Amino acid sequence: MELKGEDYLVNYNEPKNAVEFFGTIRLRDSSDYVAINELLETAHRKTSAVLVLDFRSLQFLNSAGINTISKFVITARKSDTARIRVLGNSSISWQQKSLKNLQKLWEKVQIEIA
Amino acid sequence: MTAQMVGDFREELGEKPASHSVLVLDSGEMFKHWRRVSLSSDFLARYYSYYFPYKEKAKERISRDAAENSISYILNELIENTAKYSDARDKTVDIRVWLLQEEMVFKISNYVTPTLAESFRKLAREILAGNPEELYIRRLERNTETDGGDSGLGYLTLINDYGIGLSFKFATVQPDLFQVTVQARMKCKEG
Numbered sequence: 001m002e003l004k005g006e007d008y009l010v011n012y013n014e015p016k017n018a019v020e021f022f023g024t025i026r027l028r029d030s031s032d033y034v035a036i037n038e039l040l041e042t043a044h045r046k047t048s049a050v051l052v053l054d055f056r057s058l059q060f061l062n063s064a065g066i067n068t069i070s071k072f073v074i075t076a077r078k079s080d081t082a083r084i085r086v087l088g089n090s091s092i093s094w095q096q097k098s099l100k101n102l103q104k105l106w107e108k109v110q111i112e113i114a
Numbered sequence: 115m116t117a118q119m120v121g122d123f124r125e126e127l128g129e130k131p132a133s134h135s136v137l138v139l140d141s142g143e144m145f146k147h148w149r150r151v152s153l154s155s156d157f158l159a160r161y162y163s164y165y166f167p168y169k170e171k172a173k174e175r176i177s178r179d180a181a182e183n184s185i186s187y188i189l190n191e192l193i194e195n196t197a198k199y200s201d202a203r204d205k206t207v208d209i210r211v212w213l214l215q216e217e218m219v220f221k222i223s224n225y226v227t228p229t230l231a232e233s234f235r236k237l238a239r240e241i242l243a244g245n246p247e248e249l250y251i252r253r254l255e256r257n258t259e260t261d262g263g264d265s266g267l268g269y270l271t272l273i274n275d276y277g278i279g280l281s282f283k284f285a286t287v288q289p290d291l292f293q294v295t296v297q298a299r300m301k302c303k304e305g
Binding site for chain 2: 024026028029062063066070074075094097098101
């Protein structure tokens, strides 16, 4: 399952239990992020152990997108089924600066920025 | 023209800037083709990144890549807001950038009606009043329950994650017209 925009690609890699993000995602508001949120929730439902969110190839994500990811993490925390592992790239500013906040929303979120 | 400030809004730079640029755009055009917002932010970010050293030489200042990334994020958030929230007839968005010795200063202005100006002013006060980190988490939790809007969360990421000094100016242009200016100050040093 994948979502494709002019500047981005979000791919649910089911065998790997991973959602992979590519490009730049700067959609207008939360209503434009509904499809991405649905993809995340589907992936989470299908995963029993650990769902990987792989941001390493995502150059930019605006605050509306960060909010979408944050809300998804809160929803996952409430269901407390599959855990979440976040992969980031240390040379991309927004990842280095903002991904750590996800752990403040749910301490079980595992964050690896390399 | 009367004006009200929220936060440490500085009219004077206090020094001669090494560089200054102005970009004037139309919020309606950006709203129509949303990628124009990103394009404008990326342009200014790349343009100013050349004032920053390569990673290998970046000891005192943030590196070129980091500067470009941060400037683009900051401008994109501020310009997105003007593209979304310009409800007056005048759709002019005025983007100004100054490069100083120790920091970069951004001023982004747009026009709004008194009603929007009032709710914006309330939001600005709320954001600058408390602990921004707690406020950010609280707002996210609340949004999950009420599915509310994202208002203010972008500003809070700038303060919390980018160490940006934010301030706001609300100028009465006419009784039914306000010009809102958001000032953002970014340190040129890492940390």
